[in-house]
Amino acid sequence: ELEKMARRGALIVFEGCDRVGKSTQCQRLVEALKTSGRQAESLSFPNRDTAIGKLINNYLNKKIELENHSIHLLFAANRWEMVPQMEKLLKSGTSLIVDRYAFSGVAYTAAKKTAEVDWCKWPDIGLPTPDVVFYLSLSPEAAQQRSMYGNERYEKAEFQAEVERQFQAMKDESWETIDASRSVDSIHREVLETSLRAIEENSHKDILPLWK
Ligand code: NYM
Ligand code: MG
Secondary structure (H helix, E strand, O other): OHHHHOOOOOEEEEEOOOOOOHHHHHHHHHHHHHHOOOOEEEEEOOOOOOHHHHHHHHHHOOOOOOOHHHHHHHHHHHHHOOHHHHHHHHHOOOEEEEEOOHHHHHHHHHOOOOOOHHHHHHHHOOOEOOOEEEEEEOOHHHHHHHOOOOOOOOOOHHHHHHHHHHHHHHOOOOOEEEEOOOOHHHHHHHHHHHHHHHHHHHOOOOOOEOOO
């Protein structure tokens, strides 16, 4: 009975292209939730600290080359290796604020046009489904004006525009699309309000498997 009454944390995911402000919003949200007395932790994918994550980091920094399907599977494996810890935290009542998830996996690989979207989704089928997906959307023109991309793989305007198209094709009505050209504070206020509601509404619901 006690088990049944325990409240779980919410799985809250931020998605979008590079340089749209996901990391800033994740940080702000975790801080605000903690300040309000709720348990919250941040997590980002790729998690570059694991053995698989180090391979991914070397790929992103262009130190190594990997075949497109192969790197795709490593990104998925890098999520799966975190699942036991994620489930444990969620069950213990800690909300997880996640910077990128399986949707990035699909969008970035699909943008290369070497694998179909269905193939891209397959390795992530069954991951914990997020309670909220915030999609930070910025037009390629605005993104280009905003700041210089870094030197990592994928950080080119043309590729980012294709990634944005892939995200737009994938998103459904459950996603909270946010105009990322707005101010950090105004986005944060909206994100916090939606997150507090999601934490409340999902605390007694099961976590369903993604894309099943
Ligand atoms: N990326 C991220 C992928 O290509 N597939 C994935 O599954 C994930 C999680 O990694 N350009 C790409 C998107 C980014 C890069 O992420 C590094 P970040 O959030 O910029 O550190
Ligand atoms: Mg980046």
